[in-house]
Amino acid sequence: MPYLTANNFPTEPAGKRFRAALNRPGIYQLPGAHNGQAAIQAGNAGFDGLYLSGAAMTASMGLPDLGIITVDEVAFFIRQIARASGLPLLVDGDTGYGEALNVMHMVRTFEDAGAGAVHLEDQVLPKKCGHLNGKSLVSPTEMAAKVAAAAKAAREMVIVARTDAVGVDGFDAAVDRAKLYVESGAEAIFPEGLTSRDMFEKFKTALPDTPLLANMTEFGKTPFFTASEFEEMGYKMVIWPVSSLRVANKAQAELYASIREHGGTREMLDRMQTRQELYDTIGLDAYEALDASIVKTIVPVMPDS
Numbered sequence: 001m002p003y004l005t006a007n008n009f010p011t012e013p014a015g016k017r018f019r020a021a022l023n024r025p026g027i028y029q030l031p032g033a034h035n036g037q038a039a040i041q042a043g044n045a046g047f048d049g050l051y052l053s054g055a056a057m058t059a060s061m062g063l064p065d066l067g068i069i070t071v072d073e074v075a076f077f078i079r080q081i082a083r084a085s086g087l088p089l090l091v092d093g094d095t096g097y098g099e100a101l102n103v104m105h106m107v108r109t110f111e112d113a114g115a116g117a118v119h120l121e122d123q124v125l126p127k128k129c130g131h132l133n134g135k136s137l138v139s140p141t142e143m144a145a146k147v148a149a150a151a152k153a154a155r156e157m158v159i160v161a162r163t164d165a166v167g168v169d170g171f172d173a174a175v176d177r178a179k180l181y182v183e184s185g186a187e188a189i190f191p192e193g194l195t196s197r198d199m200f201e202k203f204k205t206a207l208p209d210t211p212l213l214a215n216m217t218e219f220g221k222t223p224f225f226t227a228s229e230f231e232e233m234g235y236k237m238v239i240w241p242v243s244s245l246r247v248a249n250k251a252q253a254e255l256y257a258s259i260r261e262h263g264g265t266r267e268m269l270d271r272m273q274t275r276q277e278l279y280d281t282i283g284l285d286a287y288e289a290l291d292a293s294i295v296k297t298i299v300p301v302m303p304d305s
């Protein structure tokens with residue numbers, strides 16, 4: 001339904017809705033949605049929460065995931081996803097784009113744009129994908145200050161602290177950092193780059209009372225586990241951050257190669273969302289009906305002649 005109609009848009013802030021979903025029994029499944037269309041498709045498939053990935057956003061812009069995009073660029077993605085789907089969204093806040101005040105600006109901007117939760121990580125800039133080698137970290141105290149700043153800026157938004165320490169300083173250092181981040185105001189922890197079931201389980205044992213997020217990114221350091229398996233390990237959120245973009249990108253590359261080969265798109269028709277499917281997904285009819293209903297109510301009041 002069109003987000004343009006006030007009573008079609010959720011009245012409760014996204015942060016409250018995100019927290020309620022996080023606190024219910026089971027694991028909150030958050031597939032990556034890299035734009036409004038993907039967000040609607042994920043909602044239609046039955047998901048009731050989404051993830052906005054820094055890696056997917058930047059890749060969709062043709063850029064590497066090094067933390068070089070800006071708060072307002074991310075806000076553009078948040079707004080389209082929140083409007084199109086109405087679903088609570090966890091947003092990748094990278095390093096917070098600076099220090100404490102920048103983090104606070106990010107939190108306010110993301111929350112105003114419609115985000116329900118944000119995660120903040122303890123790398124230095126330029127940051128890297130958590131599943132790559134050669135990362136460097138800010139000190140635990142510096143990151144704790146950013147987390148405290150984020151918590152101070154959030155109205156309802158859920159603050160998730162990510163630590164990349166496992167691949168840099170080892171498991172115990174990552175646990176110590178996670179505990180400090182919780183003390184500093186993080187509501188949940190994202191332990192990045194875990195490499196085995198044992199590690200996932202031990203992290204949960206070390207932080208029994210804190211909701212934990214599992215990152216099921218492909219081609220990374222984490223072996224494949226299903227949502228139910230992460231749930232059994234005690235995890236409360238799972239993301240598949242870049243998957244929608246990886247699939248879309250591959251299909252796009254095949255399309256361009258096919259046009260080059262055949263001089264047209266006929267060969268790719270059965271791979272395409274049809275015009276009708278596209279319009280159904282974005283709800284064109286509902287927007288047109290809304291317009292018509294408003295024009296109809298105005299006409300008797302303001303006759304043209």
Ligand SMILES: C[C@](O)(C(=O)O)[C@H](CC(=O)O)C(=O)O
Binds near residue numbers: 128129241
């Ligand atoms: C979760 C992540 O931060 C993201 O931006 O989606 C990435 C995902 C990836 O690069 O595969 C990450 O650093 O893990």
Ligand SMILES: [Mg+2]
Binds near residue numbers: 053
């Ligand atoms: Mg990221």
